[in-house]
Amino acid sequence: MTRTTYQFENGVLVPRRKLLTSALAAGAGALLGFPAIAVGKNSLKGVTLNTSLYSSPYSKLIRPWIADFEDATGAKVNFDTPGFPVYNQRADLELSTKGSAFDAVNVTFIYSSRWINSGWLTPLDEYIADPNKTPANYDAKDFLEGTLAPERGTDGKLYGIPWQAEVTIAAASRFDALKQAGFAFPQTTQELEQVSKALNRKEGAAGFVTDNHYGWTFVPFLQAFGGDVFRKAPDDLFPTLDTPQAIAAAEYFARLLRESGPDGVVSYNPDQALQSIKSGKSHLSVQGQINLSQLADKSSSKVASTAAWGLVPKGPAGRFPGAAVHGWGIPVGSKNKDAAWQFIRWATSKEILQRAVAAGYGSPTRRSDIDSTVYRERQRANGYDIASLTTESIALSAKQGHMKYRTVAVYPQVDQQLNKAIELIVTNQKTPEQAMKQAQAASIAELRRAGVSI
């Protein structure tokens, strides 16, 4: 199989064959949008870049395109993409030792505060401001401000370039079955439970599925019931996991999983939860839109023609979609910082992100992509506008500020407690009250241990 190589021509990615036959070819001195004075053909020859993201649609999309970057710069890029939890553990360890194993890494949302404010990442402002390293057509201002905010440290500097803005949405795999049973798409937590129960075990599918990272999937429900993780993050980090609202939310959520989830749902990781709904073995789900938008993919989804999408259900206190941003960052220990920046700039350039969006990427971070016709069209399926659900969720998150809990340095410890608490309730090892009180006590202990004064 021959591989088409690409070059950028006036900011547009053009297949090389076309370029060679084009009259414009003579003027195509810039490669990948690099200014000739900074980076040219083989300017990074001999450099090996070790880069890592967790496995995601974006990483799968750019993997084959990295060859273009290598061809243009002469660099060799090792691109490591383990699963989400494995990536985080590996990166956390590597960054904390300030090692040089990686030159460019994912700045994971949940760890962003910890990694940035511990001084484990390199500030990127100087790279962006230097015209020799970043040409004007990179247009850093094109990134949504909401996606840049979590990438900034307490010093106001930028430590990551966002490549993914993910929000939680809801989806139904068999909307036809749902309508047949006389239901509309569930808009509230009450309706979600009602529909899940009614459809459970119908058509050989469970009523509701979500993944067992409850520190991510449960929190929209916790907040919808009027609860929260902390009293007022990031200023007041006293945990609030044992309030009546939090206990009610945990009871509701665990009941939803226990009574309407597939057998063994507490052992479902994100991939399993996604597979379950893509194969039509679960009716309803609340997950990240990066996953649920894949229901529309005819090549891998059995429910592409029957799927429906909506916002996360509204609870007594309102609607609180989860939102997460992931970015590219440079570890402080990297020995190839300049080359790493060139790679990040390439991987988050307008051209590459446009190309990803054209290929179906559903979580862009650039305003130009979100507003583009290509994105809007690609994110439309069965009459549903998934892009609108995404932007509406991002807007809600920005307006309500309810995601602040997630970017405090000690959230990973509390996240663990939430995971355990929900598992304990679903499997009837503890009552909601017992489990949430235990999570509260453990979280307080962990926060104090981490030096947080509460």
Place this chain on the structure above:
Amino acid sequence: MPPAATAALPSIQALPTSGGMVPSRTTPAPKLTKQWQRESARSYGLGLAPALVVLGGITLLPLLTLITVSLTPLSLTNPEGTFHFNQPLGNYAQLLEDERFVHSLWVQFKLSTVGVVLQLLIGLSLALLLNTGSRVASGVRTLFLIPMVLPPIVVALIWKILYTPEISPMHALLEHWGLPVRSLIANPDTALWAIVAADVWQWFPFTMLMVLANLQMVPRDPLDAARIDGANRWQVFRYIVFPFLQRTLVVCALFRLIDSFKAFPLLYVLTNGGPGTVTEVTNFYGFIQAFNFSYWGYGSAIAVVMLVIIFALCALVSYLGRNAGERHAR
């Protein structure tokens, strides 16, 4: 060989270094000069040095580092501020009050005990069954070795598929037979035993192989004598074969006991220590403390405690095995 005879044998060092004939057993060993002894010791030292350096570099240094770190509250989120020895036993004191740690020890005890006992029983039983010269037995033996040579992560994935009702052929089959079973890894009453089953499946061939090798060496004479005396199969096994296998079984138990403390891929892939903490063994808890929360000092203290427990258990198992052997010899 009688002890008297062995005593008369010259030591290796007593043998001439060049030429000459090997002295007969009655010839007294030539007196070694001090210089020769020094030379000999030096060559031993030089010969062993590279191996000792490597061993020290890759084993002792990390071990000393582990012990040192366990005496500090080192947290990687603030390494400069937390690498101190103000309270050298602080982590250990905290461990005593840490309910989750104590619980993890209990889980570890159940996993190790049940797992190792089952592996020994199944391995021993199958070795006895397959201890024949037939081609079928030989083929079956080879089949049984497959789980042992698979990478642990592959084994974990195989069992993840088997234990996930939505995609599991095992669950589908049971349902087809009218015996539906709920997810074993999501049920707190069965999750640990589901992991034990997977662990046993992977490692019983180790015991089987060791015992089989040992069975090939059982001397024929006592077996024939016992049969002539009218001993039945059970008695032959109980009084002749089993005592002969005892030391091998102790070695297997030791190996598997040590390995059971390192059980990680199965737990990580199948249950992640859950549901709740029912399958959270000690090393998994140490992993969470060190790698999820960045408390390296505390994680190291957990590792040191595990090391001490493993040493103690190994000593105990060896002692029991030795005692049993001596009792049998008497």
